[in-house]
Amino acid sequence: MENHALTRRVASLFADRLHTDVPAADTDLFETGILDSLRFVELLAALEEAFSVRIAVQDLEIDDFRSVSRIADFLTMKRAT
């Protein structure tokens, strides 16, 4: 349930900060071109700010950012540690 709320928050972050309506929580953000190198950097900054987490680029795995729901999972994990 909590993760559901988090997914919604990530989706609204895409809307507010990247001006992008992601069609579904499992939409592949790379395949659809929604995330490219420039916007990925913007997304990381927005996530750090909105969720008070510190994200080190060299620790990132592509699959953690493949969809909105994967990002929510990643944030959940990040906050637990």
Added chain:
Amino acid sequence: MRQAEVRPEGTAVVMGGERLSYGQLDALSNQVAHALRAVGCRRGDRVGLLLRKSPTTVASLLGVLKADACYVPLDTASPSRRLAKIVAAAAPRVILTASGAGSLEYGALDRSVRIGWMDANRGATPLVTPAFTLADVRHMRTDAPAFANGPADLAHLLFTSGSTGEPKGVMITHASVVRFVEWARAYFGLAASDRLSGHSPLHFDLSTFDLFGTFSAGAQLHLVPPELNVLPHKLVQFMRESELTQWFSVPSVLALMAQLDVVRPGDLPTVRRVLWCGEVFPTPALRYWMQRLPRVPFTNLYGPTEATIASSYYTLPQCPGDDRDAIPIGRPCAGEALLVLDDALRAVAPGEVGDLYIRGVGLSRGYWRDPEKTAAAFRPNPEDPGDRLYRTGDLARVGEDGLVYFLGRADSQVKSRGYRIELGEIEVALQSLPGLAESAVIARSTDGFEGTVICCAYVPRPGVEVTPLMLRKDVGALLPAYMLPSEWKAFTGRLPRNANGKIDRRRIRDEWSRGDVATDARVREPREA
């Protein structure tokens, strides 16, 4: 394919867990050719490739050529309406596609278009019944089909952004590709021991050099998974683990890797050359790379799609001494000429700015089924009536060193992350939205890795609520993601006008660049890694 006889077991193309040897690549591409022939594909027909980059896709592309057809690569990330325009213009006999590859509306296709479904099993079945599947392809004969195409036949049609909103199909012949590849193979010394990157997507013409450069040398092609582009440390890890000898990409990728400092001193010992093409490589990022890989030659390739892959080259003799040094686009490749001319097509004096024209073996025949645009861009050579000159739209000068220097655009075409974008195509798409009274698209250059940032100034219709989110969504149904403006600003009343009453894009751009325009969306500086 000669390499299949010389080294049938040798690796031809790899991506992740999928690998094809030269023998397998030859056999599979022969089978694709037989399958295409079996559904009525004939010499001169077009075949659309709506497929994600993979070894099987590479075999499909070769199969199209072996069937005497012309391939039309389609961007799987393109929205369905733009894909539909390109498909309608290209009028393909067959489209090769698979599940998860793009969003073409099959129901809206001309009924004569046959679908080849290149999934190993049917996977998510398309809405129409495919004429054949990959399983059928694998039952076809593996011997080479009889080949009739010659140097003057079309190898591919590449669709690029058009300023009037309609993508233009650039016609490229086998001869043009072969001439470039022959020059490049000799100049770069490509050999069977090489391991080349396949970084560029198939709808960029740089990919033709990756493919045919590799295969002509009997080397290995290592396709780079596109999503690695967002994580530079993964990209450099890929280069290390694949033990690449050649890296060929666009400057935005190299610049992002430099900005995040992912290359260690003495890193990438297997790399023997680094090439880039498609846009200006910022000198600070180039210096970073040359300092990190001090023994590696770095080559700038330059050339529009209309002149096939690249028309000129410049290999740096040493690392530039200053961040402000201009890197020339250099001298012409074999069989080509770069001319800096005035409006009357006369050579300008050395050092003077003029329009850059290209002539020679790389020139496209023109735009597919568009004699008007062809005549506007391809002019008769006044000094040789049988010859043609291609107007690049770039401004250039010839330096005292005899090298050509790129000085920007004469029109509103921009390069962003390697993509060639006509701002006019974005404006046409915006003008079709009912909520806007006015809009203008400008490009703002930045010094950072993001290069050119596309910005949209707009005035909503009275009484209509419009947000950047809504605009981006609506225009995203018409344009691919890389063409969408990343900064938006609503104006009230009307957009600034110049003395002639036209929208003053220069003023909007200058104000935007100076930071006088408060944008609704900030492009933020990347964090330290």
